[in-house]
Amino acid sequence: MADAEGPLTTETILDTAEQVLRRFGLSKATVVDVARALDVSHGTVYRYFPSKTALRAAVTQRWLHRVSAPLAEVKNTSGTAPEKLHLWLTTLMQIKRSKVLDDPELFHAYQSLFGESKAVLSEHVSELLDQLTVILEEGIQKGEIRQGDPTGLAEGIFYATSRFHHPINSQEWLSPTIDREFEQVWDLIVTGLKT
Amino acid sequence: MADAEGPLTTETILDTAEQVLRRFGLSKATVVDVARALDVSHGTVYRYFPSKTALRAAVTQRWLHRVSAPLAEVKNTSGTAPEKLHLWLTTLMQIKRSKVLDDPELFHAYQSLFGESKAVLSEHVSELLDQLTVILEEGIQKGEIRQGDPTGLAEGIFYATSRFHHPINSQEWLSPTIDREFEQVWDLIVTGLKT
Numbered sequence: 001m002a003d004a005e006g007p008l009t010t011e012t013i014l015d016t017a018e019q020v021l022r023r024f025g026l027s028k029a030t031v032v033d034v035a036r037a038l039d040v041s042h043g044t045v046y047r048y049f050p051s052k053t054a055l056r057a058a059v060t061q062r063w064l065h066r067v068s069a070p071l072a073e074v075k076n077t078s079g080t081a082p083e084k085l086h087l088w089l090t091t092l093m094q095i096k097r098s099k100v101l102d103d104p105e106l107f108h109a110y111q112s113l114f115g116e117s118k119a120v121l122s123e124h125v126s127e128l129l130d131q132l133t134v135i136l137e138e139g140i141q142k143g144e145i146r147q148g149d150p151t152g153l154a155e156g157i158f159y160a161t162s163r164f165h166h167p168i169n170s171q172e173w174l175s176p177t178i179d180r181e182f183e184q185v186w187d188l189i190v191t192g193l194k195t
Numbered sequence: 196m197a198d199a200e201g202p203l204t205t206e207t208i209l210d211t212a213e214q215v216l217r218r219f220g221l222s223k224a225t226v227v228d229v230a231r232a233l234d235v236s237h238g239t240v241y242r243y244f245p246s247k248t249a250l251r252a253a254v255t256q257r258w259l260h261r262v263s264a265p266l267a268e269v270k271n272t273s274g275t276a277p278e279k280l281h282l283w284l285t286t287l288m289q290i291k292r293s294k295v296l297d298d299p300e301l302f303h304a305y306q307s308l309f310g311e312s313k314a315v316l317s318e319h320v321s322e323l324l325d326q327l328t329v330i331l332e333e334g335i336q337k338g339e340i341r342q343g344d345p346t347g348l349a350e351g352i353f354y355a356t357s358r359f360h361h362p363i364n365s366q367e368w369l370s371p372t373i374d375r376e377f378e379q380v381w382d383l384i385v386t387g388l389k390t
Contacts, residue, residue, distance in 0.1 A: 146386070156383035159376045160355040168363050181354045188351035191341070192387030 013048055017059045022106040031055055060117045063110055064124040067095050071131055081139020082190050092165045100170045111167050129154045146195045157189055208243055212254045217301040226250055255312045258305055259319040262290050266326055276334020277385050287360045295365045306362050324349045341390045
């Protein structure tokens, strides 16, 4: 019951929605099922989230924010732009990998959820591309990165490494050669970025 | 009946196995089911393929050969090494895309089949990497590609473009931005390859 665990908040509802998603799968992640798990009326949950779609989008957004938030800090670290890019990519890979290894059920439940929140997902990709663009712009200004369109370079880097961070490839991340493969891709990228 | 369509050959059996796979899925692609479709005894099919595993590996191998064979010709075209690499990659993407668009059922049936033929699949990847390595070696000799380990560069190129040719990403190939994404990755790669 919500009362037993403190007042009902957006976070409490999202935590419960995540638990329902993990335990019962995507079809059960509805307002009614989440309300039942919280032992409140579904009217109460609807006051926070006007529809199943809104609830699911909010859960997705929170999951994706946990990916993008630590990455936003990378631009503030010391180091050259190529070093920051390498750190950004390895951090992204590490976050995704621990998500799939620590809680595979939840990870795969989220993958099905992403299929229906295209807008939220594409906002997330834009956010990540913006982070890369900022690092690249600074690197170009400092002469650490060759002249070029930073947005185009950011997209190139992001898609050239999608094998290592796009969830659809999660099976490959368990391969013993995955880190070597990444470093070979990185070697190619960084040579292409240098002035 | 096999008799009605000519003598039973390895190719006839593989054609039939492919039809069974397309129409009834992976679980039905057994020697017994293929023999039934051919209207011959399963003993007859066993004379060609000693086990279900052998039959499935042969079907997989043939499918993959249809991918690798046209690519093997690219090294013999005129043009510089970077041009050949671009042609090789766009040919690979085109083959994979027409397979998924022309016959999605068969494409997806093969994807499940690949899961159980890891050895055949890794032989295929080695073959593709060898093709890339040959183009790169020649390019390095001619001074069209920077000095470097051609095998490592080949792996870098192959994995940096996996979004565009690895079957697990087939959903993405329908995106209207996929060609632009590839060209941005290619731009990054080719800049990193130049001397």
